[in-house]
Amino acid sequence: LDTIQAGILLAKFDIFPEEIELRQQVAKRYTAMLNPLANIETPAILQGYKSAWAQYSILAAGDKQRTDLQNKLKEANIPTAIYYPKPLHLQGAFSELSYREGDFPISENISRRIFSLPMHPYLAEEDQQKIAGIIAGLR
Numbered sequence: 001l002d003t004i005q006a007g008i009l010l011a012k013f014d015i016f017p018e019e020i021e022l023r024q025q026v027a028k029r030y031t032a033m034l035n036p037l038a039n040i041e042t043p044a045i046l047q048g049y050k051s052a053w054a055q056y057s058i059l060a061a062g063d064k065q066r067t068d069l070q071n072k073l074k075e076a077n078i079p080t081a082i083y084y085p086k087p088l089h090l091q092g093a094f095s096e097l098s099y100r101e102g103d104f105p106i107s108e109n110i111s112r113r114i115f116s117l118p119m120h121p122y123l124a125e126e127d128q129q130k131i132a133g134i135i136a137g138l139r
Contacts, residue, residue, distance in 0.1 A: 020050075022121035022122065023051075023053040023119070023121050024050070024051075026053065026120070026121065027051065027053045027119075029128050030056050030131075030132070033128060033129065033132035034132055034135060039065060040059070040061075041058060041059035042058055043056065053119055054119070055081070055083065055116040056117050056119040057083075057114050057116040057117075058115065058135075059114055061113070062113060063113065065113075066112070066113055066114075069134075069135055073131065073134055078118060078130070078131055078134070080116060080117060080118075081116045084111060084114075086111060087107040089103060089104050118131065
């Protein structure tokens, strides 16, 4: 880290607990808005655990629905991301393990369906309602 980056991070430590709590609230709102929708799966955190919610990723019913949802959100200037488009066992870094397509069908299936929605501690409820409305319209 350079001095400027270190200074910014030191200042962020003071608000880190508050930002984690705000991320919990954003994730709970997303889940409440999206859980009732057919063909969309929301993330779940086990009882007694807490997520930092670096991403809020959902599962579409299939790759076509994911593409359609991402395109519709993009038209509304709402960014989405696919952080891991290829399952780990199919990535070059793990090629020496000799895994092939079909060896881990669940992770392969998820990699074709998962994408992440905007997520940060200051995401407004109105923005989440807009996102959920677009997703609901394309079920």
